[in-house]
Structure formats: C-alpha cells, structure tokens
Amino acid sequence: MQEMIQKSVIFHFPPELYDKPVISGLIRNCEVEVNILEAYISPQQAGHMFAILQGEEGRIDDALRYMEGMGVSMVLPVRNLVWDETKCVHCGACVGQCRPRAFRMESSRVVFDSARCVACNLCIPSCSYGAIESISSHLKRKGEI
C-alpha cells in the first residue's frame, strides 16, 4: 500500500466549467479526499479554489492529471503562501519575521521550507517587493482579471 500524502493546491476553473460538477468527479474517479479551504466564483464566472488533497501518492498524481484534463489550471502553493521567486530579491526581510524558520537564508539566498510554516502570515507585510502573498489575496487578485 502506498503512503498517504497531502498536497495543497490552488485550482483556477475557466468560465465554461462554472456549472459543471468537477470536484465530485475528482472524488469519485480518483479516490482522494478534498478539503476545500476557500472557494469562490468571480463576476466573470471563473472559479477559484484553495484545497488540500489527501490520499495515496499515486492517487494524488492521478487527481492532478484528471483536473488538468478537465481544463482546470493549477498552482501548487507553498502551504498557505504563494512565494513568487521572480519578484524576490533575496534580501531576507521575511527571514527576520519567521519564528519557525520556514523562511531562512542559505548561501545568501532565501529558501522556503513549507513543512515548517505555521501560517502566521507575518512574512507577508515584511516583503517590500510583493513577493509573498496569502492564498486568499492571491485568489482575489486572480479573480479580478
């Protein structure tokens, strides 16, 4: 038997799918548990969801492929944060805010260890470059497009 794992993911549903029961298909076909933490539909009828998938490792891979096949795009976030490395300048301001040392310096560059993150969100306002975003503001910003 394969090991049970968890994977947090942001799904972006195109407007064509807004009235289709995608998640129930995911649960039935892929035998994964879906813990929906946040979800909404934008005025343009695009759907956005932050969820944690639980199941055997192979099943999770199947689940992601199933969603892709349905036309759903996805971001695999780092726990409850989205860290955009293209905006990060590796100054380390976040490192000083992060008690559990999820953000830390390695060879003068910032690295993020999602397993240590306790979702306090103190790092978010410390980043002057807008490189760290909470899942909810990431979802809202995507929804505005």
Place this chain on the structure above:
Amino acid sequence: MPKTYEEINERIRARKAVVITAEEMVDLVAEKGAAAAAREIDVVTTATFGPMCSSSALLNVGHTKPRMKIQKAWLNRVPASCGLAAVDVMVGATSLPEDDLLNKVHPGSFPYGGGHVIQDLVSGKEVEFVAEGYGTDCYPRRRIEAALSLKTVSSATLLNPRNCYQNYNVAVNMHSDLPQYTYLGILHPGMANANFCSAGQLSPLLKDPYYRTIGIGTRIFLGGGTGYVFYQGTQHNPDAERGDNGVPVEGAGTLAVVGDLRGMSRDFLRGVSIRGYGVSLAVGIGVAVPILDEGLAASTGVGEKDLFAPVYDYSKEYQSMGRPLCRVSYAELRSGSIAVGGRKVRTASLSSYAKAREIAGILKEEISSGRFLVTRPSAPLPGSRAACGS
C-alpha cells in the same frame, strides 16, 4: 610599487587585468596579506542593492502640439515635480498618489508610487501621463492625457541625489508595546528582531572608506546600465566616527549618481512598498576600486568581522536623535542574531547581498573583458584622502 589609473586601464584594455570581487578580496588579503594582494590585483569590484529613497527619474517628455508649459503632472496618478523647464518632469521614488490611503488605516500598504513608476518605465511599460498648464502666449496648451514610455520621451535620466550610504543603522524596537513600522522594516516589541541594511563587505564606500578612488566623475554600474558619480550625496558626512581601520562605524559618506534610464533594467531597479512607511526604489550600484597601492588592497580586504554598525532603538532614541544602544559587526548581523544588552536578537537584512554579489560579478566580467575602464575622479569628494597625482 604603486600603480596608476593609466597602467591599470592599459592592462584592462589588453584584457590582462586581474579583477576580483570585494568578497574574494577579503579572502585573498586574509590569506596573503595586503602587500601581496596589491601586487597581484588590479581592480576590486564592490556593489550594493537596496532601497534608496533619494532617487528619481528626470523625464523630458517632449513638446506637444500646440506647445505646453507643464505646471502639474502625474504618471500613473503619481505626482511628478514640475518646477523645471516647460516639459521637464521629475518623478521622485517616494512620491505617492494623492488618493493613496497613506497611514489612515495604519499600517498603510502603499501599493504603488514613484519607485514603481520608475520600475514600470524601465520594464518598457507604458504609463498614463496627465499634465496641466495655465497657458501662455508661447505655450497655449492647458491639458494633455497620453500614454508615455521610454520610447516616447525625449530623454529619461535616473537622477539620484543620495545613494549608496557608506554605512547604516541597525534598528530594534525596545520600548514600544506595538510593532513599529519603519523604513527599516517591521520591528516587533521586546526587541524580537533587528533589521539592518548594508551590503557589508561588498558595499562600495565601506571598501574605499576615505574616498581615495571614488569621486566626482567615477563611472559606475547603475541600475543595470552605466552611471556616474556626479557629486557627494546629500547628507554626505566624512567626519562621522571611524574605527581603528578608518572605516566609519555609523552613516557617513553618500554618493549622488546619474545615468541614462534607457539601458537600465528591472532586475536592478525595483519599486518597493514599505508597510506603514511608504514607497521607494531599490537601486543596484556597482563601483570598481582600482588597487593603486597597498592601502587600497587593505581597505578593500576588510572583512565583516571588522565592519561595524550602530544599533538604535527606533521606538525611542532614534526618534529623538539619541545615542545608539551598542555596535555590532556585520559578521554577527549576518550570522542570524546579535547580542543587545545581553539579549539575543534575531537579525534580517533589507539590502540584498545576493543582488550585490551578482552586480559585483557582472562588473568583474565587464572589466575583465575590457569593456569597463576605471576612472580617475575629476575632483575628490569632501573628506577624500586621494593622493595627488595617483
């Protein structure tokens, strides 16, 4: 045997110059001593990347038809300064839209301002330009709304009256029960953290502490392109307190720098939003120090255990221009924690050492390949100990 600027430039042109970064120079001087390093090395590259508020873009937006004398102007709703000639407008890094919420809901988020306008321009984006004039016989037009980019303007100059501070404070919050939202970041109560902002052993003015080679006219790496030191920066203070090695142990010298914004890059010019404080521009600067003699080999080889910064309580003494709590070395700051009053305080940098390292590497490559020569200043900065004739 001292070298001259001309001898070093001849070697650069012949691609025979030996160029290393200040970080590498620290190791070399520790290993072989300053005298040997002076013989071996021609140029040491230094660099820094961090928020530098006294920065601006000077744009000549070009004449309109009919002509217009601009009295007020906005770029993406960010007000520009217009107290110059008819179509010269200057957008300062810390300028904020008039409808920004500022700190009305504290701490403000300051999502967009002058620094971001400069970043957008250098990224090749169009910005919304709105200007008003009062109309004269020769400049009758009173209003314009247009898309503006680096392609449409007549000239775009990055004009920074104060960059590259020689040294800087370390900030803590010792006395307030609330987080302090400062230009040195968020400081939690009970000295939970300390923030600093210097490239330390890579920082240009820490490596030439008496401005012997860095002066008026020095060519530099600026924002990804080419720039020049055009004067001492505002608040330049060569008389600041110095350690036994001659390096200031507090804020001291500064540089005024200028360069063509065209040719610069978003990688080294970034708008920043500082929570509860405002906006600014992070600027990348690289300066080549020619190793004319053993003294310059020694100063460029000073490591972070011998470079010091003052720790200030930003919830109290700093506000009233009081004394620092203590001094700490950059080696301690870089280690992740410092001791203040017998307590261990976690540290974080607001200056990007990774970017500084990248810039020092680019400059090293430019010089090694003969594309970037060292400059003899046309005049020294105040407090300079430049040797006559060197």
